[in-house]
Amino acid sequence: MPELPEVEVVRRGIEPYTRGFVIESVQVFDPRALTRHEGPSEDFIHRLTGSTLEAAVRRGKFLWLPIGQGEALVCHLGMSGQVLLGEHPDQFGPLLRVALQLRGPGRKDMVWGFVDQRLFGSLAIDQLVDTGVSVPAGLGSDSSQIPRQVAHIARDLLDPAVDDRQLATTIRRKSSGIKRVLLDQSVLSGVGNIYADEALWRAKLHYDYPAHRLSLTKARELLGHLRDVFAQALEDGGTSFDWQYVNVNGQSGYFSQSLNAYGQAGKPCPRCGRIILREPFMNRSSFRCSRCQPRPRRRVG
């Protein structure tokens, strides 16, 4: 379940193999991995073949690699996507959906493998459009251009252009529960189920706590917790909840060993010792401490 830290680990992993690397050939083993691409597989292959990668840029959970001509290869890992680097497509296993053969300047050839079990991830070629502001659109490039299909995605908490006070104000204008707001990629990006639960645990907030009832201070504190959780996960090389997430070198992350709430149902809260609960939330699960994160009371009147 790659979220911002895992995607950033992937970005850093592939970055040394982008600028100046030419895509010699493209193999699409399963066109369902191209659902974000407007057009058939042949179009994807044709537009990518012979192009030169310029950078590896990330905003939230979206990655894109500009290829010139105002276009970029856009990559979203979905739930189970992986980007693997190797020497031959055969080494990536049966879940390999797309392979790119790369030739680097003065280096031997290499293969970029897109592996995805559940097919929620995908690759696409998309037009780069102006964001309308001069600051970089994402991490990894100075360009202020962004793929059209990523334009509606908000900046993330590792983006220096994010103003916490302004973001906290935006959050406080929402009428939804706080977790739903954190997961809304048009408010802020990069947060998924795992890091939302971890940050809410640190902030001692229930997932249904109304966002508009947060004080400005509390909202900003929550953003700080999210940033801390991201930073710790990045240090650890990304969370790996199961074998599905492997970083670009094929190594599993291990932040999952330091999770306080997510996936800890039935275990004692590391802070107070009360049991961690698992509850249905938006067709998935939410984990919280039964004491530290009590269900909010209805406001009287």
Add this chain to the structure above:
DNA sequence: CGTTGGCCCTGATCGC
């Protein structure tokens, strides 16, 4: 317009 609920997709795992 803001908000909300449901759907997509597959393979690992579990229970019988």
Add this chain to the structure above:
DNA sequence: TGCGATCAGGGCCAAC
């Protein structure tokens, strides 16, 4: 051993 049920959840979109 076989097989159906269950589960994982990000992003999108229809509906309210």
